[in-house]
Amino acid sequence: xxxxxxxxxxxxxxxxxxxxxxxxxxxxxxxxxxxxxxxxxxxxxxxxxxxxxxxxxxxxxxxxxxxxxxxxxxxxxxxxxxxxxxxxxxxxxxxxxxxxxxxxxxxxxxxxxxxxxxxxxxxxxxxxxxxxxxxxxxxxxxxxxxxxxxxxxxxxxxxxxxxxxxxxxxxxxxxxxxxxxxxxxxxxxxxxxxxxxxxxxxxxxxxxxxxxxxxxxxxxxxxxxxxxxxxxxxxxxxxxxxxxxxxxxxxxxxxxxxxxxxxxxxxxxxxxxxxxxxxxxxxxxxxxxxxxxxxxxxxxxxxxxxxxxxxxxxxxxxxxxxxxxxxxxxxxxxxxxxxxxxxxxxxxxxxxxxxxxxxxxxxxxxxxxxxxxxxxxxxxxxxxxxxxxxxxxxxxxxxxxxxxxxxxxxxxxxxxxxxxxxxxxxxxxxxxxxxxxxxxxxxxxxxxxxxx
Ligand SMILES: [Zn+2]
Numbered sequence: 177x178x179x180x181x182x183x184x185x186x187x188x189x190x191x192x193x194x195x196x197x198x199x200x201x202x203x204x205x206x207x208x209x210x211x212x213x214x215x216x217x218x219x220x221x222x223x224x225x226x227x228x229x230x231x232x233x234x235x236x237x238x239x240x241x242x243x244x245x246x247x248x249x250x251x252x253x254x255x256x257x258x259x260x261x262x263x264x265x266x267x268x269x270x271x272x273x274x275x276x277x278x279x280x281x282x283x284x285x286x287x288x289x290x291x292x293x294x295x296x297x298x299x300x301x302x303x304x305x306x307x308x309x310x311x312x313x314x315x316x317x318x319x320x321x322x323x324x325x326x327x328x329x330x331x332x333x334x335x336x337x338x339x340x341x342x343x344x345x346x347x348x349x350x351x352x353x354x355x356x357x358x359x360x361x362x363x364x365x366x367x368x369x370x371x372x373x374x375x376x377x378x379x380x381x382x383x384x385x386x387x388x389x390x391x392x393x394x395x396x397x398x399x400x401x402x403x404x405x406x407x408x409x410x411x412x413x414x415x416x417x418x419x420x421x422x423x424x425x426x427x428x429x430x431x432x433x434x435x436x437x438x439x440x441x442x443x444x445x446x447x448x449x450x451x452x453x454x455x456x457x458x459x460x461x462x463x464x465x466x467x468x469x470x471x472x473x474x475x476x477x478x479x480x481x482x483x484x485x486x487x488x489x490x491x492x493x494x495x496x497x498x499x500x501x502x503x504x505x506x507x508x509x510x511x512x513x514x515x516x517x518x519x520x521x522x523x524x525x526x527x528x529x530x531x532x533x534x535x536x537x538x539x540x541x542x543x544x545x546x547x548x549x550x551x552x553x554x555x556x557x558x559x560x561x562x563x564x565x566x567x568x569x570x571x572x573x574x575x576x577x578x579x580x581x582x583x584x585x586x587x588x589x590x591x592x593x594x595x596x597x598x599x600x601x602x603x604x605x606x607x608x609x610x611x612x613x614x615x616x617x618x619x620x621x622x623x624x625x626x627x628x
Contacts, residue, residue, distance in 0.1 A: 185245075186244075187277070188329070189323065191239075202397045203261060206265060208221060211257055214253065217243070218245050221240055221241070222334070223433070226238075227294060227297060228438070230298050231449060232322065239327055272318075274323040275308075287311055291329045291331075333437075341601075342431065343378075343432075344407055344430055345403045346401065347426060348399045350422075359400070359421070378403050378434055379434065383592055385492075428621065454508070456509050456524070458506070469486060472498070472501060474509075484521055484523040492591065494591040497531070510528045527600050543575065
């Protein structure tokens with residue numbers, strides 16, 4: 177489908193959904209369907225996950241961007257079609273504040289920098305509005321316009337294959353009459369698909385609980401989402417997963433999910449709601465809190481700041497590793513920072529960690545008798561030790577300092593898939609070779625049943 181084009185238009189939008197329904201990726205497929213006659217898609221639609229620690233995020237803090245080739249005379253129409261669809265389909269809710277922006281041709285460096293900040297920090301709506309006014313050809317908001325933040329960030333984060341890691345997700349959507357009902361997806365087929373296509377698909381199944389993860393809970397229009405390395409493997413997965421309800425449509429997105437992109441740009445500065453990556457030293461033995469969360473006190477290696485470090489209950493076996501840490505151990509901590517007003521303290525909420533140094537730990541034990549090698553017992557305070565077998569006494573003999581064998585290995589630890597944030601790189605993706613191009617497949621998006 178080669179079309180004549182005079183311009184490239186980058187469109188980004190965010191914050192069209194809420195916990196009670198709708199979904200930004202679904203709105204994306206509606207827009208794609210409506211504008212596909214007028215434009216050429218120069219990239220897959222991108223699903224960009226931003227800083228997961230911002231407190232007002234939509235479910236996964238995910239925004240959408242399109243890179244389109246089109247004729248100049250169609251630009252305005254394409255933008256107004258997109259804004260009309262967002263106006264009509266966004267979740268009408270005071271906490272849903274959609275934003276839509278468009279940039280022509282070259283993406284300014286200010287927008288690229290904005291995208292990097294959005295991965296790891298909190299950005300104000302005013303900052304986003306200023307960028308939109310200055311660098312975007314068009315912008316459109318509803319409510320307070322918070323969605324502008326993700327919208328601009330998605331445009332600037334173009335997942336350039338030469339620089340960035342990326343993955344794909346195929347999202348399929350339900351027929352409207354099924355929304356809210358139980359999803360009819362065969363778990364058995366998902367297990368088979370995962371086994372057959374591993375390691376080129378990921379996070380379909382939770383490795384600890386065996387739970388199927390491709391189907392969301394709740395009332396949104398997503399039937400399931402499959403994550404993987406190439407569009408081809410996702411189309412294969414689509415054929416392997418059996419469903420017993422109509423699939424309205426599907427669409428493949430290119431995404432920063434499973435890439436650690438937020439950690440690649442983060443640092444070891446302590447800022448509320450930011451993404452943290454830095455080495456820390458354990459100060460005290462971890463404590464288990466009510467509800468199963470594990471928490472310990474630590475200091476940052478770089479600047480000796482005292483912080484709490486937490487591994488939450490959903491991270492399951494990951495906590496068992498954290499519980500084995502002892503004072504003097506050092507880990508590379510990867511996570512999000514929250515300031516706790518009541519303790520006036522920052523907490524790093526761990527998303528993964530690498531044990532880099534295991535400290536030597538000792539315990540004290542009674543000495544052995546120099547005559548008969550039996551273990552001696554205390555002869556009283558400051559009176560040394562005596563042997564019960566041969567009667568030998570020694571005032572000056574001291575306790576033995578015995579090294580404790582640490583049941584902990586250096587290396588990387590990641591919570592199970594079920595507890596992972598979208599951006600976190602799972603083990604399965606660690607040994608894959610880097611992708612150096614974006615390969616367009618014919619059927620990257622398809623309407624399967626006419627519904628409206
Ligand atoms: Zn003895």
